[in-house]
Amino acid sequence: MRYLYLLLLAGAVASCNRQEPVEPEIPICPPLECSDGTYVAGELLVGMHETTTLPQTFQLFNSNRFVIKSVMGPVYISALPADSIDYMVRELNRKPYINTGPWKAVKDGNVYLHYQTRALTVIPRLMDMTEANQQDWLATVQRLALQEQPTMVKSCHLGVSLCAEKFWAQQLPQNSLVKWAEINKIVRVQPGG
Known part of the structure; x- marks a missing residue:
């Protein structure tokens, strides 16, 4: 009987140490599905209207929780x-x-x-424009x-949520402060040609 208890106890301890295989968490939007390789995933380029001030620009982008990587042209x-x-x-x-x-x-x-x-x-x-x-x-x-x-060439390089680039490229130009928005396209250059 003693051996039976020891055997059961050993089996219980062994089963506690055995790890169940954990299924990997499937990302909501895998990066490979975000970009087809023609643009940089998670990045957006935005041009502001001539009269849009930098404080207005900051407020707009902060309210959408964008990362302001750079601002050119003010x-x-x-x-x-x-x-x-x-x-x-x-x-x-x-x-x-x-x-x-x-x-x-x-x-x-x-x-x-x-x-x-x-x-x-x-x-x-202006680079790395944290709050x-x-x-x-x-x-x-x-x-x-x-x-x-006022200037015609104020543009911003933004970090946005992965897979949301195309959404924001369509939505931002509807805002009266924004002149244009585009995904950050990758241009392949052939040497010597």
Whole structure:
């Protein structure tokens, strides 16, 4: 009888240690089904209307929980005097979301004196615009006396939910702030041709 109890106890312990095969969780939308290889899954390019301000842009994208990877093309005129250009470049390059290698602030490049008005003009490329970076940029705009100007070329590179790229590419242009939206297409270039 003792052996029977030991045998039953050993069987119970052995069955507790045996792991049931776990079925892998099937993703709702596998990445291979998201993109057919002609565009980058999870990315969207969006152009804003000329009069859409950067704070409006941030609010729109934050409300949809997009990741703002970069913003290109906003134009600012500073109320600071023309001889403040070196100060402006130094201050802008203190920002990690501006001083990103080739996209840093450069005197007579993207920070310059307008040839007609001599107004101190800034055209930054803003990278990795987290909400903290957005708040910092808006405070910097105030501190450097920058006034945003209407521009035809303000565009944004966004991160969106996987498999939602085409949905947002169709939905965003319906918003009055948005001029166009496209999936981030992959262009294959043949060398030498």
